[in-house]
Amino acid sequence: MHGAFAADRCGAKRRDxxxxxxxxxxNGRCRLHGGKSTGARTPGGKAKAQxxxxxxxxxxxxxxxxxxxxxRVLHLARRTLRDLAALA
Known part of the structure; x- marks a missing residue:
């Protein structure tokens, strides 16, 4: 077989x-099903994707x-109020 004919096949599920x-x-998929996508590379692209x-x-x-x-602040406030109530 020649080149593209001998290549592995995509195998993604079609609509039919x-x-x-x-x-x-x-990556095991064709260009139509995500084969060309390699993800973000630059810091700006990664931030945008995130x-x-x-x-x-x-x-x-x-x-x-x-x-x-x-x-933590609410716990501290409750403890302070409880201590003040005990003094009164």
């Missing part, structure tokens, strides 16, 4: 249920740290 028969690239995946930020490291700090 069959497997795509396009020649696969290094920002695009953020839905609400509730579980981001910053949000978790902020909630922990708030919990």
């Amino acid at each position: 249920g069959g497997a795509c028969q396009q020649p696969a690239m290094r 920002a695009g995946n953020l839905k609400h930020g509730r579980f981001s490291a910053d949000a978790i740290t902020e909630r922990r700090e708030l919990r």
Whole structure:
């Protein structure tokens, strides 16, 4: 066989249920099913991709740290109020 005919096949599921028969690239998929995508390379591109995946930020490291700090402050305030009530 010659070149492209001997190449591995994509195998992605087509809309009709069959497997795509396009020649696969290094990641195992053809150019139509993600073979050309290698992901972001530059710091700016990586930041853009990461920002695009953020839905609400509730579980981001910053949000978790902020909630922990708030919990600590509230605990300290409750303890202070309890101590003041005991003195009165």
